[in-house]
Amino acid sequence: MNCIEKKNIGTGSRGEEGDSDSRKSGEQHSSKSNGSIMGSCSVIDERVLVDPKLLFIGSKIGQGAHGKVYEGRYGDQIVAIKVLNRGSNPEEKDALESRFAREVNMMSRVKHDNLVKFIGACKDPLMVIVTELLPGMSLRKYLLSIRPNQLDLHMALSFSVDIARALDCLHANGIIHRDLKPDNLLLTANQKSVKLADFGLAREETVTEMMTAETGTYRWMAPELYSTVTLRQGEKKHYNNKVDVYSFGIVLWELLTNRMPFEGMSNLQAAYAAAFKQERPSLPEDISPELAFIVQSCWVEDPNMRPSFNQIIRMLNAFLFTLPPPSPSLLEPDTVESAETTSNGTVSALSARSRGKFAFLRQLFAAKKTRSPQMSG
Template structure:
C-alpha cells in the first residue's frame, strides 16, 4: 500500500477536505486488503475507549512497513496533512485472544495519551477497527540501528550521557504518572532528525504501577532486562563516577536503587566533570587539554555531590539491611 497522494486541488483547506472525502472509500479498501485485517480477524468494536482519543479513519492513510514487534507492525502513514507512524496491532484468532489483545490496546492507548514529554513519542490518536495507534514519525533511526551504523566507532561520552539523560527524563515522567514501561531498550528509543536526542516509544508492555503483578524473567527483552535478571561487566576504562552511577542502579535491593530523578541529578553532576567537546573546525587549531586542566571548579563541586550521593546510598543500604 502506498501513502495517499494529495492532489493539487487539496493543497488549500477546502481542497484538502474534498480530497479526504474522495479518498475515504480508498482507505476503507486499504484496511480490507491490509494483511493484519484479513481472514476475519477484525476485532468487534465492543470495547470502550475515550472518544476524544479516536481519529477519523477516513483521513488516515497507511504506507510502507518500517518496523515490526511482538504486538504488531509499524507503517509510515499520514493523517490529514501530517506524516505519522501507524502501529497496527495484532488482532487475535480466537474470542479469548481477541479480548486479551483489545485489553492491551486500550491500556496502551490510555497510557500514551496520558503522558506528554519532549522525550516521549507524541501520541496522535487511535482507531478501534482495526486496532491502530498513530504517533509522530521521527525521521531518525532507532538507537540500536544508530549504534550499529557508527561501528567500529563508539558514542562520544558526552553524547552518550545526553542520551542517558533523555531516557531518564522520559522514565521519570512515566513513573511520576504511575506507569512502568517494562521494555526499555535501544529498539524502542528513536533518534530525532539531528541525532542529538532520543525519544522513548512503544508502550506495548507498559503497566500501571498499581497493578500488583510480579516481573517475570520473560518480561522484556533478554539483553535489556531489569538488573535483577542480568548484569553485564563494566569496561575497565570507565570513569569511576560513571561506574558508581551504573552500579548504584544495579544494587540487588530495588528499594536502594536511585529514582530516575536522582539519576538525572547524578548524570548532570557527572557532565560537570567532563570537558565540553570542541567543534570539529577548532580541533586542528588547539591541542588537546591535559588531564590536569579537566578538573575545573565546577567539576570539583560535582565530585563533592558524588561524595554526598555515595553517603546517601550507603545510608539507604544500611537502613534496608536491618
C-alpha cells in the same frame, strides 16, 4: 500509499525487524487476567480517536514480537502507524483489545519532549495507534552503524539524560515501561536527542498489582522478573518500577561501550547469567569511578537499592559538569543557557547556582575515587 482499510495486518509493537526474544504468551495472559486494571482502562476516550478515512498506510518501517509499524499519513501529516491484530478467537480478542485500550490511554495522558508524541488512535476497522514519525533511526541501528567506534562521551551522556527524563515522566505518572532497550529508543532528525517509544508492554503500577513475569527482552530484563524455579505460564510475582532502572543501567553501559550486552551468550544464557549468577556486563577498565558508580547502582541486585530516575538525572548532570566542555555542536540549549560564555562563544563554566546544586554529588564522586568500584549485585 494505500488506505488503511485495505487489509488486516499482523500483530506486534514498534521495534526492529525480527525482534524475536520478547515474551508473547505470558504477556497476553497478563492482559486478560489483570481484572481491575483492565476494567478501568478498557474504554478509550473518544476525543483521542482519529478518523480512519483520513488515515493512509505506506511502507513498513518496523516489526516486533507484537506488531508492525508503517510510515503513513493522517490528513496532511506524515506519521507512524502501529497496527495491532484483533485476535483469532474471542478470548484472544478480549485480551488484545484490553491491551490496546490500556496502551492508548497511557500514551494519551503522558507528554514529554523525550517521549514519542501520541497523535491518536483508531479502533475500527483496525486497532491502530498513530504517533509522530521520527526520521532518525533507532538507537540500536545507530550504534550498529558506528560500531566498533564508540559514541562521543558527551553524546552518550546526553542520550542517557534524555532516556532518564522520559522514564522519570512515566514513573511520575505511575507507569512502568518494562521493555526499555535500544530498539525502542528513536533518534531525532538531527541525531542529537532520543525519544522513548512503544508502550506495548507498559503497565500502570499499583500497590497490590501482581504482574506477569518474563515480560520484556531478555538481555535488558531485571533479574527479579525471574524465579529460582521455572515460572508456569501466567504465574505472577511482585515487582515495581525499578525494573526500568535495571534496564536503563544496561542501556547506559551500551551507550558507553557500543557493545552488545552479554556478548557470546544466547538470549536465555544472558537471562540465566543475570538472574541466577548475578553476572553483569564487564565495565571498561578505563571507565571513570563516577560513571561506574552510576551504572552499577542501576543494575544492583536489590531493586530497593537502585536509584530513582530523578536521582539518576542529577548524577548524570553532575558528572557532565566535571567534563571538559563539549564542542558547540554537541551542546543542548538548556546547557548553553546555564553556562557562562566567554567573548569567543566557548563555554567556560556552569553558573554558581548549578555548581552549588550538585556539590553534594561531586563530594560523593570524590569519595568513590578513593576506592576501586566493585560490581554490584
